[in-house]
Amino acid sequence: MTLDLIAVAAEGQIAAGRFVLRHVRRSDSGLFAMYAGDRRVAEATHSIPHPLPPGAAEAFVARAMAGKADEEIWVMDGAATGLAEVLGVISLKRMDRGQSEIGYWVAPAFWNTGIASEAVKALVEANPQKNRTIFAEVFQDNPGSARVLTNAGFQYLGDAETFSVARNARVPTWTYVKKLD
DSSP states (O other): OHHHHHHHOOTTOEEOSSSEEEEOOGGGHHHHHHHHTSHHHHTTSSSOOSSOOTTHHHHHHHHHHHTOTTEEEEEEEOGGGTSOSOOEEEEEEEOSSSEEEEEEEEOGGGTTTTHHHHHHHHHHHHOTTOOSEEEEEEETTOHHHHHHHHHTTOEEEEEEEEEETTTTEEEEEEEEEEEOO
């Protein structure tokens, strides 16, 4: 099935095993609201508030579709292989000097199924921003996300902390790096 999916990946899509990474569509806002409105998802991110305010999913879709110059956002879409149309979201935020930061979340129904690992590996391999280095940061109380990164070849760089909107607190993080050159 993977070969079939690779063959049908449309322009702008990235084949990722059982699904594709594709650009955000307006029709995604309902599933975004449902998934990002889950406290477990929000508390695993820096920027998703909980509870999710009315209109937040639509605003996210509008921002993603506007194609801000410093961030590219893809939906993990499994519809072609019988999975859900939205499994999660993955992004690359441009930094400088050929560097970006990768971020992702997966809907709880698909946790522990390898979705995040497939998405990270596919995006790093495609390297759409032609990066030399990709960074990532995960909360220290989320070892599953750390495994996703180490399984994709990221190396531990150090400890830090960042603010989580949903938690309304600073949260200890682990920082990772993947050199591509």
